[in-house]
Amino acid sequence: xxxxxxxxxxxxxxxxxxxxxxxxxxxxxxxxxxxxxxxxxxxxxxxxxxxxxxxxxxxxxxxxxxxxxxxxxxxxxxxxxxxxxxxxxxxxxxxxxxxxxxxxxxxxxxxxxxxxxxx
Amino acid sequence: xxxxxxxxxxxxxxxxxxxxxxxxxxxxxxxxxxxxxxxxxxxxxxxxxxxxxxxxxxxxxxxxxxxxxxxxxxxxxxxxxxxxxxxxxxxxxxxxxxxxxxxxxxxxxxxx
Numbered sequence: 001x002x003x004x005x006x007x008x009x010x011x012x013x014x015x016x017x018x019x020x021x022x023x024x025x026x027x028x029x030x031x032x033x034x035x036x037x038x039x040x041x042x043x044x045x046x047x048x049x050x051x052x053x054x055x056x057x058x059x060x061x062x063x064x065x066x067x068x069x070x071x072x073x074x075x076x077x078x079x080x081x082x083x084x085x086x087x088x089x090x091x092x093x094x095x096x097x098x099x100x101x102x103x104x105x106x107x108x109x110x111x112x113x114x115x116x117x118x119x
Numbered sequence: 120x121x122x123x124x125x126x127x128x129x130x131x132x133x134x135x136x137x138x139x140x141x142x143x144x145x146x147x148x149x150x151x152x153x154x155x156x157x158x159x160x161x162x163x164x165x166x167x168x169x170x171x172x173x174x175x176x177x178x179x180x181x182x183x184x185x186x187x188x189x190x191x192x193x194x195x196x197x198x199x200x201x202x203x204x205x206x207x208x209x210x211x212x213x214x215x216x217x218x219x220x221x222x223x224x225x226x227x228x229x230x231x
Binding site: 004032034041042043046095097111115 | 153155160161162163164165168208217218219220221222223224226
């Protein structure tokens with residue numbers, strides 16, 4: 001089945017550091033990828049929709065200068081948390097949609113998530 | 120806007136008990152409905168889906184029926200196992216933008 005790989009799975013870094021998270025679709029080309037943020041024991045909140053070859057679409061309240069998204073190829077999207085602070089600590093999950101499977105029932109395939117801890 | 124509401128957890132059951140996790144939704148149009156499962160420390164996995172009214176999604180003994188009249192998509196399993204312990208998310212996807220909207224998740228704990 002479709003596989004989405006997310007890397008790294010866990011990162012700890014100092015406040016002020018920028019952190020890049022990669023999301024790859026391994027066996028399909030994804031023109032659209034999604035980035036979510038999940039706080040402990042809470043649901044996933046969509047941060048942005050990443051479109052290959054164009055600018056990402058950010059949800060209301062998400063700082064685009066803080067969370068930089070690049071979708072330079074059909075198999076890779078990256079999320080960079082710039083100048084990270086402790087309040088950015090969270091679980092970040094990406095997903096990708098396989099355009100070869102059309103229709104409303106087309107599921108998103110999720111990566112395993114990245115746990116980001118800012119000290 | 121569109122929204123999904125799930126029953127609050129945690130839900131604690133004994134092995135082989137019957138499971139129901141309620142999910143209701145609010146949406147314009149005719150969304151597709153999904154159940155995702157998240158095991159500890161992992162991302163989400165699609166459990167089952169339904170794309171139109173009266174469709175029944177099923178997988179691994181779980182099933183859910185798309186009820187348009189009650190705007191519900193309750194998850195059921197006849198006999199749960201310890202390995203079913205996880206967080207379950209109900210979600211809808213509108214057929215225009217393709218965004219997934221998640222419920223708050225329901226934690227299931229199955230005891231031996």
